Amino acid sequence: MSRTTVQPNSAIPVKVKRRKLSPERIVSVCTPLVMLLLWWMVSLAVGEKYLTSPGKIVTTMGVLFTDGYVGTNLTTHIVASLFRTIGGYVLAILLAIPIGLWMGMNKYVSAILSPVFAVIRPIPAIAFLPLFIMWFGIGEVARVMLIFMSAFLYIVLNTFSGVKTIPNGLIQAAKNLGANRIQLFSKVIFPATLPSIMTGLKAGLAVSWAIVVAAELMAAQEGLGYMIMDAATFFRMPVVYVGIVLIGLIGLILENIISIIEKKSCHWSGK
Template sequence: MSPMVILAAWELATRIGLVRSVLLPAPSDVARTFIDVLFHGYAGVSIFWHIGASVARVLAGFIAAAVFGIAIGLARGRYSLVDAVLLVPAEVVRPIPPLGLIPLFILWFGIGEVSKVLLIFYYVLLIVMLNTESGVRSCPPDLIRAAQSQGATPVQIFRYVIFPAALPQIMTGLRVGMGSALAILVASELLGGDRGLGFVVLDASNFFRTNEVFVGIVLIGLLGLISDRALNWLSRRVVHWERKK
């Protein structure tokens, strides 16, 4: 169904009273609030300050998780000893949702920026690590044997055979990880503070300002769209040979 049809049906349902506006405001009301928030900010602060705070947290957690996740994933995929050492800890923490760790993160790191960034880092790290490990293991053994027969050193095999073979799944892991980072942004900002899009959503919901809740959600969605398109663009250039298959 066309998005325009959905929006029209949504608008009509709200206008004729099928749905209470406090629960589901009309798209036109959300749009007006969106414009008002862009020009006048939220809670006395420019909305771009909230956006900047959220972006900074997501990028800090995501970049750190990407670096460590790729490094650990490459080591786990290539060396069985590393995988054996990390297998049990990784499998134990992997099913634990980030929300379940919020009390511990508050206890250990307080309610400042560190706990927010680490919550994002924790979740993204697991995603990137597992995708990277899977990419390394997907490298065809025939390619490795062919490189060995040509006298390639282990470092050359890793650099020119294994890593390129793993790159498609690494990039997939980064895209999924970025989406997950934004998905738990609100959860990370449950740890306190007075800025960020998660704060906007939570604060507005506490006071039943549903229009502002939708504005925060739309802004998070737009950040997700922009980041995904950017990573997709990067993936097409880094893994350029995939387009030629």
């Protein structure tokens, strides 16, 4: 009686699933490419005098990384701007989140501070520049404080708003289950406020990174803002474009970092 042996590695078709790009993803990838193409075409039409081409910007950026700008390497300018931004931003986080939570949880604190923030909120941070120069001089402290002021209001108000939007039924249910004040804060109030805090952190970081240009007007000798202003003074337009592009790209990276942290810490949000 003959046997039929089955080879273990016989040809069994295995279907490999390939991830298809969604139309939204395709549009997101193609849009920057189309914008670069349009930019290049317009720069050819109007001339490099009025609009520097993407190729010239890339070439100038390479030269700046190699030779620096006014004797300072481009990496040093980037690090200086990041240092000022992160310094003011972290200081804002350390003060704004506790104050926002305190305002949301205590009606008397809210009654005291809400009018103050209502008056300060419409004032652009750049308006405080002369005061900071008078109070702190023209050194790093004044620049960091200007960035701090710009981020602080966004974070504290978003945190306060997050606490106030927590449903009263949720808090009452926790109390009925016997939660004490520490448990109520750690298990209900803070987790429920966290999405609003992250929104404030994203907005605060974006504003902090944008205001660094104004902060570096105060007798700075390093930084992207200083480089842009100095290059504009001497009409070195390719350098100006390099600074602008770098601020945009670094800002995008910083925003994505905060978005990743938000997805990890608020994974339940929107579900």
